[in-house]
Amino acid sequence: MAYWLIKSEPHKWSWDMQVAAGKKGTHWDGVRNHSAKLHLMAMELGDQAFFYHSNEGKEIAGIVEVSKKFYPDPSDESGKFGMVDFRAMKPLKTPVTLDAIKQESKLAKMVLVNNSRLSVQPVSEDEWKLICKMGGI
DNA sequence: GCCAACGTTGGC
């Protein structure tokens, strides 16, 4: 079981919309970055990911689960990139903000802090557990 | 194959 963090701008695709998509979830398309793509390809069914709101909110709103493994993205005419499907699992009771993450020294190594532009990132098990605790679950 | 120029992302 691996853990991840995926980012979305809330006015484009928010946590609420992810929840509304229900059990079948939604495909995470539009990734056009090779590091992000490598992470997508490494994801297994059932892997969990934090759903992070960039720009507005700047907080982790909830947890999603991989419901379909990496497959080609039809919106990419070059055929190089792909996507996975995610479905909403549960919200954090208290959203964990970027501020809170920065103030926690144990999370200083998170990719979110050091490479804020990467849209799909790995999260270590320790980081995962700590953020879950901070989020009240 | 190098590197400058440009575009995009995302925090502030």
Added chain:
DNA sequence: GCCAACGTTGGC
């Protein structure tokens, strides 16, 4: 709205 960081593009 600004700008730093990063990725990509394109001329050489």
